[in-house]
Amino acid sequence: MLPSIYPFNIISIFIPVMHEPVTITFKAGDQGLIMHVNSLFFDDPPAPPGEPGKSFDGLWNYEGKKYIYLCMVMVIAFRMHGQHLVLLLYGGDWLDLIFKAEINWSKWNGTALIPWRYFPPGVDKMNSYAIHGSGIGRTYEALYPIPREAIEFGQGPDFHRLEYFKAFSLKWIMGENWEQPASDLWK
Template sequence: MEFKIEHEWNSTPISHDPVTICLKPARGGLQMDVTAPFFDDPPAPPGAAGEPFHGLWDYEVVEAFFLNVEKEQYLEVELGPHGHHLVLLLSQRRNIWKACLPLSFEASTTEVTWRGSALLPWEYFPPSVDHFNAYAIHGSGSKRTYEALYPVPEKEVQAGQKPDFHRLELFKPFSFSVLMGEEWKEPGSSLWKMDHILRTIPENKANSHPEKELTYKITTTWDSKEVLHEPVTITFKPHLEGLLMEVTSLFFNDPPAPPGEPGEPFNGLWDYEVVESFFLNSKTTQYLEVELCPHGQHLVLLLSGVGNAFKKELPLEFETDITSNWGKWRGKALIPWAYFPPDVDMMNSYAIHGSGIGRVYESLYPIPPQEISQGQGPNFHRLEYFKAFNLKWIMGEEWEQPSSCLWESSP
């Protein structure tokens, strides 16, 4: 399937050779090949070639959108001539719930042309894709040019209107069967199954009238000794789709960053620099463990029984910053309601940093000194030391915790 972008977003014909996008069947996904004029304006983004670059839309870029109209779920793929890429999963218009996914992408340039080839895994496509659009952007300042495969019809362009690539009503029908054959079935996607879980959480009107936020400071080690530095601060805030967890902490950079991709789950994150919060139903011993790392990795575990994780490495919307405030790091995560066990009533939080004999384990609610036995070490799963916590303290007394199909399958 070959597409040529011959108009600007407002149906004005372009004045250069068109961008060509070719879609081909490939092992494990769809191959997207781009041939385009190379303007080299703006210059290359400051990120490493071959890696995701958030905000790529502000540079020279070609984009393709694959949409399920009925559910308004869509995949956005952005490719740049300098080798950068950006993959976004969106649920409802402009609502990004997964960003910076890895992509196999190669690009090359000449003085006047650039070519790129990317393999889009089937896992990234929403179920039942039936519409498509594509775009190209280049230029700086007043020369910034926005082009569209399916533009706004000339008669519908209004004075003062600006380009908007999320006008889903302008997308046109598209079918993988043209490429793959009538008998082919789009593979299922575990990524989009998680989106389905989040979308089926019932909304509670009380969510729009939150009571307050809660802030905790970790001032002791696991064995009740006072920490010798500025304490880690954890703040919980209300959000319609879940609980916001914000972390402010000194940045020790010890151990160094885990070998996993920032923004992705990393099993074994507890062996690195990390801040953790646990949310417990004390009656059933079901609990949620959330681990956040200053380098951008995260780990979400669902546990039923002490130390018994039955789900792990769940996706998480998490962003972190270790550069804007020297010596500190800040992180913000949105923990979906689907991850919390029913009737959370207890909580504890922890922080870990350091290597070897310098490894430090800190606890919001530590083991009392009189209860520490000889030779005992840190154990963050001592649920008897958790203390009272209620999500209604944040969400309001009228709020009811949404049910979760994740926990319906717990052991």
């Protein structure tokens, strides 16, 4: 069983990252999973033009944290300026959620309530990614990176390599007797 707090030094595709670790905390909530992120704030690239607290298309072009659950059926991305993106990949539905973020000097904290109805039944894998920097300084990092020997010449960042995702269960957070609420999104 994994703890509900995941402090990790995110590893880039090619080299270990030499900065303070990202911390992700999952907590049980009545209406959904509460996820708290604490990370360094690189401020590169600058803030996107989207309104804080609202969904923003193209979030992957900016500094942020990205969380993917269960075989790429749902992408959840957060930006330290308060924008977020929740996308169901099969069906293309954009979903909203409650997300608040704040920046304090060189760090940022964000908290999201991810409604239970957003999770497909039997969530069993996850990976987490971070992106920051611009131009040749653009850095893509992964909690569970693709091994160096599996990277092909000229390959760019690939967030869809499911074979490198790791086991994850909502019961690790909610308790072994917890039953996931039924979802109208995943009938």
